[in-house]
Amino acid sequence: MISLFGFTLSATAPWLLVGVPVGLAALVYIYRTRDQVVEQVVSTLLLLRLLPERYTSRRRFFPPLQFWIDLAVLALLSLAAAGILAIDASKRIAIVVDSSLSMAARAPSGTTRLADAIRLASADAVGQIGSTRFTVYSAGGTLTKVSEPDVSASAATAALSSISQTFEPDRIDSALRNLLSEGTFDAVWAYTDRPLGNTVPGATIRVTTIPSDPTSVKNTWIRSAEASSSALAVQVSTIGQASDRTTVSAQCFSENGTAVGSPLSTSLSASSGTAESVSLSPLPSDWNYCKVTAQPRDSSADLLAVDNEAWVARSAQRAAIQVLSPLTLGELGLNRISGYSFMRLPSASDPLFSPNSSTIVHRMVPPKKLTAPLLVVVPPAGKLPWGGESGPAVNSGIAVTRWDASHPLLQYVKPTLISAPSALSLTCDAGAQEILSSSSGALACAGERGGQRYLVTSLELFPFDGAASPTVSILTLNSMKWLFGAESAAGNLNFQPGRVSLPAGATSVRYVAPTPSAVPVSVDGRVTLPSPGIISFVPPQSREAELRAVTIFSDEESDLSRQRVIEVPVQPVTATRRGARAPLPIAPWLAALALLVLVIDIFRRIRGRTSWGMR
Amino acid sequence: MQLSQETLRLLNAFAMRTRRSFYGIRQGSHRSQRRGHGVEFADYRNYELGDNPRYIDWNLFARSDKLLVKRYLEEENVALYIVIDGSRSMTHPSLRAKWDLACHVAAFASYIGLASQDPVTISVLGGPHSPRFWSGKAFGPLSSFLSKAGESLISPDVRDINVPEEARRAATRVSFPGICMVISDFLLPLADVAATIAAFRARNMEVHAVQVLGESDLELEPTFDALTVSDSETGEVRGVALDSGTQEHYSGLLSDHIARVREHCLASQVKFISATASGSPSSVGLDTIRRMGLFV
Numbered sequence: 001m002i003s004l005f006g007f008t009l010s011a012t013a014p015w016l017l018v019g020v021p022v023g024l025a026a027l028v029y030i031y032r033t034r035d036q037v038v039e040q041v042v043s044t045l046l047l048l049r050l051l052p053e054r055y056t057s058r059r060r061f062f063p064p065l066q067f068w069i070d071l072a073v074l075a076l077l078s079l080a081a082a083g084i085l086a087i088d089a090s091k092r093i094a095i096v097v098d099s100s101l102s103m104a105a106r107a108p109s110g111t112t113r114l115a116d117a118i119r120l121a122s123a124d125a126v127g128q129i130g131s132t133r134f135t136v137y138s139a140g141g142t143l144t145k146v147s148e149p150d151v152s153a154s155a156a157t158a159a160l161s162s163i164s165q166t167f168e169p170d171r172i173d174s175a176l177r178n179l180l181s182e183g184t185f186d187a188v189w190a191y192t193d194r195p196l197g198n199t200v201p202g203a204t205i206r207v208t209t210i211p212s213d214p215t216s217v218k219n220t221w222i223r224s225a226e227a228s229s230s231a232l233a234v235q236v237s238t239i240g241q242a243s244d245r246t247t248v249s250a251q252c253f254s255e256n257g258t259a260v261g262s263p264l265s266t267s268l269s270a271s272s273g274t275a276e277s278v279s280l281s282p283l284p285s286d287w288n289y290c291k292v293t294a295q296p297r298d299s300s301a302d303l304l305a306v307d308n309e310a311w312v313a314r315s316a317q318r319a320a321i322q323v324l325s326p327l328t329l330g331e332l333g334l335n336r337i338s339g340y341s342f343m344r345l346p347s348a349s350d351p352l353f354s355p356n357s358s359t360i361v362h363r364m365v366p367p368k369k370l371t372a373p374l375l376v377v378v379p380p381a382g383k384l385p386w387g388g389e390s391g392p393a394v395n396s397g398i399a400v401t402r403w404d405a406s407h408p409l410l411q412y413v414k415p416t417l418i419s420a421p422s423a424l425s426l427t428c429d430a431g432a433q434e435i436l437s438s439s440s441g442a443l444a445c446a447g448e449r450g451g452q453r454y455l456v457t458s459l460e461l462f463p464f465d466g467a468a469s470p471t472v473s474i475l476t477l478n479s480m481k482w483l484f485g486a487e488s489a490a491g492n493l494n495f496q497p498g499r500v501s502l503p504a505g506a507t508s509v510r511y512v513a514p515t516p517s518a519v520p521v522s523v524d525g526r527v528t529l530p531s532p533g534i535i536s537f538v539p540p541q542s543r544e545a546e547l548r549a550v551t552i553f554s555d556e557e558s559d560l561s562r563q564r565v566i567e568v569p570v571q572p573v574t575a576t577r578r579g580a581r582a583p584l585p586i587a588p589w590l591a592a593l594a595l596l597v598l599v600i601d602i603f604r605r606i607r608g609r610t611s612w613g614m615r
Numbered sequence: 616m617q618l619s620q621e622t623l624r625l626l627n628a629f630a631m632r633t634r635r636s637f638y639g640i641r642q643g644s645h646r647s648q649r650r651g652h653g654v655e656f657a658d659y660r661n662y663e664l665g666d667n668p669r670y671i672d673w674n675l676f677a678r679s680d681k682l683l684v685k686r687y688l689e690e691e692n693v694a695l696y697i698v699i700d701g702s703r704s705m706t707h708p709s710l711r712a713k714w715d716l717a718c719h720v721a722a723f724a725s726y727i728g729l730a731s732q733d734p735v736t737i738s739v740l741g742g743p744h745s746p747r748f749w750s751g752k753a754f755g756p757l758s759s760f761l762s763k764a765g766e767s768l769i770s771p772d773v774r775d776i777n778v779p780e781e782a783r784r785a786a787t788r789v790s791f792p793g794i795c796m797v798i799s800d801f802l803l804p805l806a807d808v809a810a811t812i813a814a815f816r817a818r819n820m821e822v823h824a825v826q827v828l829g830e831s832d833l834e835l836e837p838t839f840d841a842l843t844v845s846d847s848e849t850g851e852v853r854g855v856a857l858d859s860g861t862q863e864h865y866s867g868l869l870s871d872h873i874a875r876v877r878e879h880c881l882a883s884q885v886k887f888i889s890a891t892a893s894g895s896p897s898s899v900g901l902d903t904i905r906r907m908g909l910f911v
Contacts, residue, residue: 044847051856
């Protein structure tokens with residue numbers, strides 16, 4: 001094997017390469033022999049002196065042009081016969097830059113963490129040898145390729161500079177897992193604000209963590225903002241700013257962007273690590289959307305400013321939810337939940353069933369493809385949306401042993417009080433989060449796939465009986481709100497920035513606030529919403545525009561003090577790369593080149609009027 | 616050199632024919648410049664005392680009252696000189712075909728001359744005792760002479776000669792003018808060719824030039840791209856490129872040279888003929904004898 005210009009040359013029949021030196025020796029012998037034997041005694045040089053003289057030395061070898069042509073053809077054919085292959089030996093590296101919300105925080109250098117990450121990644125790329133090829137990804141809510149595959153360091157640097165900040169929770173864990181499982185790259189470099197939790201042998205992955213001191217970070221953010229008929233309920237969290245005063249204010253606007261009513265404002269004193277709720281009232285009667293801000297006294301110490309604002313929109317219509325259940329709506333108790341419009345369907349094969357509508361699947365097989373918010377309650381065993389297995393039903397002794405208290409689903413819920421006669425143990429999807437777990441496995445998995453939230457629980461949430469089992473009732477309402485939007489008189493629904501799905505057939509999509517602008521809609525009916533604000537769209541079969549708030553509510557991203565480690569699977573060192581080492585057969589090209597040389601030689605002979613037999 | 620019966624039969628049909636008359640040595644079959652008692656009337660002269668009265672033309676005396684005596688052309692033999700160029704360009708071992716052809720032509724001409732009782736002298740230019748001569752009346756010794764001369768000349772260590780000088784020396788041995796055949800390849804500078812011919816013309820001889828060329832003289836070795844040639848006379852070596860253009864150039868030069876020699880011969884009233892030593896020397900020699908015009 002020979003390395004040349006970033007390629008490794010090999011041959012399928014290397015012993016045929018001996019044809020090159022053997023052929024060279026044979027050619028030299030033949031040409032020298034020709035010159036040696038051609039000696040002729042002539043009667044006189046009287047006339048031959050008038051001819052052009054040629055060399056007469058018998059010792060030095062002056063190869064003519066024909067010799068080089070013969071040698072070139074011989075060498076090319078020998079190489080072609082040897083089956084020369086060129087294998088790309090250049091190193092292929094994937095650069096993954098975390099562009100999630102937390103990367104918008106100010107780094108100690110004064111710039112954002114994303115800028116630092118791009119700077120470090122660019123420096124690392126430029127420092128590699130020239131044959132190294134890069135593929136640049138950004139990992140916000142989704143893993144997005146921002147460069148062509150296998151570009152040079154300079155092109156990778158240009159691609160890095162084009163990465164823009166997103167406002168979504170990061171999915172860098174799953175992104176790295178996907179890249180590593182592909183096996184396409186020699187190494188994966190990640191630049192994020194999260195540390196690598198486990199050690200990966202073989203240096204397949206390298207995580208560069210933007211330096212930060214979790215003990216000194218300060219941030220104030222809005223955890224939630226909900227509108228009722230007369231007030232705005234705002235929940236604010238703070239870290240690193242003990243007993244500091246935070247001013248929470250709101251300004252409401254009409255549909256045409258005109259401020260209505262007077263600004264609402266209040267202040268709170270939140271201790272670090274806790275969440276405080278305030279109520280802003282009274283809301284003007286003719287408001288359409290409001291902008292809520294939480295401003296700490298020392299705003300310069302706040303590292304992440306973008307989560308200090310939230311948007312709330314009023315929706316005139318109730319969310320329509322289709323219910324797949326063997327029970328009726330009355331038996332499920334759904335007629336007791338206000339703010340939603342339920343439609344029961346006996347099965348997914350019903351003509352009225354729409355995969356793009358919010359769906360509650362109760363004791364039935366959930367759909368595999370997720371195109372709308374989905375709530376799955378007690379799925380049949382082994383019938384999970386992601387195809388995973390669920391354990392057998394446990395009919396007694398269900399006790400919640402672990403839970404994620406920060407998750408909005410468990411707001412106001414005391415998991416220890418949850419008692420259920422029976423449940424299944426679930427195996428959560430890779431991107432899902434275990435909300436509730438018992439000693440035998442997960443009881444509830446919540447996640448997001450394809451921009452749509454879903455919740456799968458093996459706990460029976462229905463029938464909704466209100467005060468009979470308050471803990472489960474709160475969990476049910478939280479689930480309804482988290483999945484399908486807040487249940488309120490205003491009917492407010494929130495989107496998170498990123499790639500979200502509007503109701504099928506929605507038209508006239510545009511940003512209303514903070515800056516009116518058009519929003520491009522992709523062919524699959526999805527829109528990319530880069531930043532918080534208010535969007536307007538006209539739903540299908542309706543003439544009136546609806547408003548939706550695009551707001552960031554992500555405690556994971558805003559809580560900069562929490563060091564969430566990245567867990568990636570350990571890759572075997574000898575992992576093969578699919579497609580990267582595909583050999584490039586160059587033998588046909590060599591044979592074609594030999595043919596071309598022969599054709600040129602033929603034309604040269606024809607032009608020179610030299611016949612083959614009569615040299 | 617042994618001549619076949621067929622060759623002898625063909626040669627017996629030839630007879631030498633001169634373009635002009637010479638003084639012969641003895642009675643022969645060629646018209647002589649000498650007046651005598653032949654059968655062909657020549658002219659009259661006044662009767663002188665002592666003349667045989669039988670030769671007086673009495674009829675003329677009756678008409679003119681003068682005593683005139685009839686004179687008749689004498690028929691004598693004609694000396695045939697054959698000069699063979701024995702320089703290295705004719706006798707080099709690799710060019711031996713030329714020498715063989717020259718010997719055959721000389722032998723054939725000698726046989727014809729001897730058959731008609733003409734004195735034949737052969738002079739070979741070249742070798743250690745150049746020029747060497749043979750003169751006789753029998754073909755056998757002549758053949759032996761040519762064979763011995765060939766053996767001595769074809770030897771590799773024979774030095775080259777100056778052909779015009781040797782020709783001059785050979786011409787000094789001529790006693791009676793007659794027919795002179797110069798057999799050579801004439802691959803000499805034109806001045807040397809002229810000097811060689813002039814040496815014999817100066818002796819009042821009727822010169823016939825026979826050019827003998829080898830195949831290698833007509834075309835260079837056509838097998839390779841390049842050729843290293845060496846001069847058979849001087850040993851000088853020279854490299855020659857052998858593409859098609861060079862071959863054509865060489866052929867043109869050779870044709871020009873032959874044409875110049877031919878023109879010179881024509882201007883000097885010398886009969887010139889060229890022969891190529893390819894194939895059987897006997898058949899080529901007979902053809903050459905036939906084309907010379909000297910033998911009919």
